Amino acid sequence: MGSISLQNAGITATDTLFSNLNLVVADGDRVGLIAGNGRGKSSLLRAIAGLSELTQGEIVRSRGLRIGYIEQDLPQQVRDMTFYDTVLEALPSADRDFESWRVDVVLDEFETPAGMRNRKLTELSGGWQRIALIARCWVLQPDALLLDEPTNHLDLGKLYQLENWISQSAHNIPMVVASHDRQFLDATTNRTLFLRPDQCHYFSLPYSLARVALAETDEAAAAKRERDLKEVTRLRKQAAKLTNVGINSGSDLLVVKSKYLRERAAKIESAVLAVYKERSGDIQLGNSGAQAKVMLAVENVTVQAPAGEKLFTVDKLHLFQGDRVVILGRNGAGKSQFMGLLHRAMRGEEQSGVRVSPQLTVGYVDQAMSFLPERVSPLSYITDRYNAGDQRSKSLLAAAGFPVEKQERPIAELSFGQRARLGLLAIRLSEPNFYLLDEPTNHVDIAGQERLEDEILTHGASCILISHDRSFVRGLGSRFFVIEGKKLREVDNPELFFARAARGET
Numbered sequence: 494m495g496s497i498s499l500q501n502a503g504i505t506a507t508d509t510l511f512s513n514l515n516l517v518v519a520d521g522d523r524v525g526l527i528a529g530n531g532r533g534k535s536s537l538l539r540a541i542a543g544l545s546e547l548t549q550g551e552i553v554r555s556r557g558l559r560i561g562y563i564e565q566d567l568p569q570q571v572r573d574m575t576f577y578d579t580v581l582e583a584l585p586s587a588d589r590d591f592e593s594w595r596v597d598v599v600l601d602e603f604e605t606p607a608g609m610r611n612r613k614l615t616e617l618s619g620g621w622q623r624i625a626l627i628a629r630c631w632v633l634q635p636d637a638l639l640l641d642e643p644t645n646h647l648d649l650g651k652l653y654q655l656e657n658w659i660s661q662s663a664h665n666i667p668m669v670v671a672s673h674d675r676q677f678l679d680a681t682t683n684r685t686l687f688l689r690p691d692q693c694h695y696f697s698l699p700y701s702l703a704r705v706a707l708a709e710t711d712e713a714a715a716a717k718r719e720r721d722l723k724e725v726t727r728l729r730k731q732a733a734k735l736t737n738v739g740i741n742s743g744s745d746l747l748v749v750k751s752k753y754l755r756e757r758a759a760k761i762e763s764a765v766l767a768v769y770k771e772r773s774g775d776i777q778l779g780n781s782g783a784q785a786k787v788m789l790a791v792e793n794v795t796v797q798a799p800a801g802e803k804l805f806t807v808d809k810l811h812l813f814q815g816d817r818v819v820i821l822g823r824n825g826a827g828k829s830q831f832m833g834l835l836h837r838a839m840r841g842e843e844q845s846g847v848r849v850s851p852q853l854t855v856g857y858v859d860q861a862m863s864f865l866p867e868r869v870s871p872l873s874y875i876t877d878r879y880n881a882g883d884q885r886s887k888s889l890l891a892a893a894g895f896p897v898e899k900q901e902r903p904i905a906e907l908s909f910g911q912r913a914r915l916g917l918l919a920i921r922l923s924e925p926n927f928y929l930l931d932e933p934t935n936h937v938d939i940a941g942q943e944r945l946e947d948e949i950l951t952h953g954a955s956c957i958l959i960s961h962d963r964s965f966v967r968g969l970g971s972r973f974f975v976i977e978g979k980k981l982r983e984v985d986n987p988e989l990f991f992a993r994a995a996r997g998e999t
Contacts, residue, residue: 495520495555495636497541497667502550504536507898509690511537512549516686516695518637518667523659525678525700526671528688529938530894530910534671537688538562538639541669561635563626565642565909567614576600576617576625577610583629599632602662604654619646619860620824627655637667642909644674645935646860648824649961649994656680673939675700675964721761728758788812788853788927788955789835794846796827796834804830805979807846817949818957819966821990822976828959829860831981832931835957839927856925860932862916867905871895871915874904879922893918909936917945928956934965963991 496519503512510533518524528534539545541552542562554560571579580596581589600610603624614622623646630638644652652674659668659681669686672678678685678700685703687694694710696703732754789812796804804827812818820828838844839855857864866874875886890900893914904912913936920928928949934942942962946969949956960966966987973987984990 495558495667497555497558497560497637497669498553499541500551500553502537502540502547502552504533504540505548506536507896511688511690511693514550514688514693516693518669518684520667521665522684523664523668523670523682524684524686525682525703526669526686526688527678527700527939528671529940530914530936531899531908532690532938533688535565535641535908538564538641538669538671542639555636557636559633559636560639561630561633561637562639563630563641563643565645567622567626571625571629572615573613575611575613576605576621579614579625580629580632583632595632599628602631603628603658618824620648620651623647624651631662635666638663638669640668640670640672642671642673642936644672644677644961646932647961649821649963649991650823650997652677652961653995654997673934673937673942674962675939676962725758725761728754728761732758786813788814788816788850789839790848791835792846794834794844796831798827798830803979805976805981807831807981810974810981812955812957814955815953815971816955817969817971819970819973819987820957820959820976820981821966821973821987823994826976828976829931832857832859832929832957832959836929839929853927854923854925855927855929856920856923857929858916858920858931858933860935862912865904865912865916865919868903870901870903871907872900874915875919875922878919881922889918889922890915910938910941913937914941926955928954928958930956930958930960932959932961934960934962963987 496517498518499514499516502514502516504510505512511528514537526534526537536545539562540547542560544562571582574582577596577600580599581593584592584595605621605624605628609617609621614625617625623643627640627643643655647655656677668682670678670682682699683697685696685698685700687703687707694707696706698706732751789810791807791810793809794807796807798804820831822828834844835847836855836857838847839849839853839857869877871890872883872886875881875889876883879886881889887897887900891897895911895915899907899911904915907915913933917933917937933945937945942965946965948954949969958966958969970987973984973990974981975984975990
């Protein structure tokens with residue numbers, strides 16, 4: 494039996510991330526951790542893991558509890574290691590010679606191909622890097638698990654595999670998972686914690702049901718705030734009357750009572766205005782428009798790997814204005830290579846078999862937001878690149894969820910979610926009418942994902958999308974293409990592909 498107890502826990506950075514958090518996570522509790530980008534999820538997980546400190550309160554762990562923590566990024570010390578050695582290195586040095594069999598058992602559990610085990614992590618896809626980190630943690634046989642965005646970069650096959658692993662191998666131990674994948678949360682968690690600066694909310698429900706409960710809680714809180722503000726108005730009116738009567742009658746008692754009523758009104762108003770409204774920054778896109786009906790035509794094109802290996806062919810693909818095309822396929826099938834080929838054609842580079850409307854203006858987002866310069870600040874980047882002016886740039890960044898104190902820090906110091914928001918802001922400012930989005934929801938919080946989806950639908954933007962987020966794909970796509978048998982073919986919907994991925998057939 495093991496448990497993790499948080500007592501009056503809180504973390505304050507430049508502002509309060511969360512406070513007064515009281516929570517016990519015990520055996521069988523699988524807690525989904527929900528908050529906006531930069532609002533304290535990773536900070537809380539690191540504190541529970543013992544890698545950082547709370548600003549207030551304390552964390553009590555069961556005696557001898559071994560906590561496994563799976564962070565978002567690759568630790569520096571394993572970047573040049575092979576898959577196998579990354580997992581082996583997690584074992585105590587004295588045990589590696591005699592207990593290396595445990596590494597093979599774990600790698601078999603995660604269905605790691607034999608040919609991949611001796612390849613360096615930097616040579617592998619982001620999805621396999623995530624599996625390596627999970628295996629590295631699991632080989633230590635932890636009593637509790639902390640997972641920070643475990644689904645990032647996983648293809649659907651690996652995502653289903655992770656869901657099954659949590660349900661079968663890790664379902665009895667305490668677990669806290671920070672994720673923006675709504676369907677993954679519903680499949681793997683039975684508790685949900687919404688982090689907020691003023692008051693956190695905890696429900697013994699998976700994400701979707703917990704969100705309904707949170708909406709009801711927020712609605713009740715909003716009604717109370719409205720009643721409180723009416724009470725503030727009543728108290729101030731009463732205080733004004735008592736002041737007038739007290740001054741005219743010379744009654745010090747009435748003046749003192751009036752002062753008390755004003756102070757009470759101010760206290761109630763201050764509490765109401767301090768209430769946190771969940772808002773991590775708007776994501777806004779746009780559509781600069783085009784008159785052309787056919788935006789893109791692809792015929793008899795072969796998509797190749799960087800080394801020249803044939804990945805798949807496209808016989809014929811015409812994209813019309815307003816199409817929202819989703820490209821589905823397993824990791825390594827060539828989805829990102831196809832996006833890169835289209836991007837080069839849209840920038841004016843000659844690509845055999847690809848015709849682009851001269852009216853097309855592309856906005857391209859790759860998985861790593863690699864176009865963002867890490868050494869400059871968000872403010873300098875937006876101001877210099879888009880001639881937005883200092884004040885407008887500050888306003889744009891603030892609206893996108895960047896507080897003033899983070900606008901002048903190097904981009905390299907931003908969280909992954911904040912980098913994603915900055916990249917999407919930059920794309921919007923380039924005023925495209927066609928979007929190429931390669932895993933745009935990686936690291937973007939749930940509120941941001943829904944906002945992005947709404948913006949694309951509202952503006953009727955044309956786009957090609959790659960995503961492993963099933964909720965996002967279902968909500969946004971209007972046409973669906975699958976890479977199978979080294980060909981790209983159109984299908985009616987993504988459900989058969991999802992079902993096959995769940996069975997491990999893709």
